[in-house]
Amino acid sequence: MPHNPTSDSHAASSAPRIRDWSLSWQIGAVVLGTVFLALASYIEVPMVPVPVTMQTFAVTLIGAVYGWRLGAATIVAWLVEGAIGLPVLSGGAAGAHHFVGPTAGYLFAFPVVGALTGWLAERGWNGNRPWLAFVSMLLGNALCLVLGAAWLSIAIGIEQAIVHGVTPFLIGGALKSALAATTLKLMTRAQK
Secondary structure, X not given: OOOOOOOOOOOOOOXXXXXXXXXXXXXXXXXXXXXHHHHHHHOEEOOOOOOEEOXXXXXXXXXXXXXXXXXXXXHHHHHHHHHOOOOOOHHHOOOHHHHOOOOHHHHHHHHHHHHHHHHHHHOOOOOOOHHHHXXXXXXXXXXXXXXXXXXXXXXXXXXXXHHHHOHHHHXXXXXXXXXXXXXXXXXXXXXX
């Protein structure tokens, strides 16, 4: 993808800046990102009320690779696809009703999480610094759990939201963060 490093603070980042991409690259990146997110959504362990998926892996990685603006826009595009009926959500689910159900808080958290990891990647928390990338991914997963559980608590109470919407995802979130940071490092190495 076209990228002209400059002398500003973003030059060391592995996340290309959106203003350096042509419109056709941006559209292609959004399409590719939504396909990647859809595929990650099909990798799931069914649980009630919230399944374990590879979505946070994809969301954090898209943010880190695309940068905060294009990353968040890509994730929003994927959410719109799911809302209008394309089978791109967890396990191939689709429909607007998912945006008011138990998983809605997690879904609405995804663009924020992608923006966070993208913003941090643009500031050096990227594949050039794998430990910082790992912390960035952990922060993204934690933010998703907090926002998702906050929504879930409206329906089942805060204690049950923590029991069912946070605790089962802690180890998986750490593992997905490590996998995303490692993937980002490998992608960065491949660009050199």
